[in-house]
Amino acid sequence: MKRFIQVAKLKPEMTGEYRRLHAAVWDDVVKTIKECNIKNYTISLDGNTAISYFEYVGDDYEKDMAKMEADPVTREWWKHTKPCFSGHDQSVYYADCDEIFHLD
């Protein structure tokens, strides 16, 4: 199992929209996330910064992320969520942080 903490900057005016979207995530998006071997996935907001924590329990993270990217429903979902992000590089939304401590 590999843990991830990631951060992404949201546009201030889109933070409410990002929150609303995540209060009612589509069932098929959740299904795909699980099928891509992600569990215990939490997103929190610190002002305009979105912070995610999740655990990857598969054995090929790149392959599973490619599978997620290829999923039509997930791509449709991202059409709603991606305009919320402020990053100028449209290929990167959440960036990995650097783990310095873990206690089971």
Place this chain on the structure above:
Amino acid sequence: MKRFIQVAKLKPEMTGEYRRLHAAVWDDVVKTIKECNIKNYTISLDGNTAISYFEYVGDDYEKDMAKMEADPVTREWWKHTKPCFSGHDQSVYYADCDEIFHLD
């Protein structure tokens, strides 16, 4: 079980020290954290921002946090870690973020 994602700002010049301290956390500090009903505890760095994720599995969070604060070894440990934080309010180091999504 209650999940927490918290953030804290570090002094830029103390980020390396914070990292070094957490590469060798004292055994008795870890023991106290566990005795205070915290599990699956991760700290990551995003530049000078420290982000923590943990799960509280007890039934009285305030009481367990007071227990942690009263522990002599933890208090000694904090003498090392607290100078790393940039907050001007010395009573608050990590602040809770606002959970907007969770998938088990």
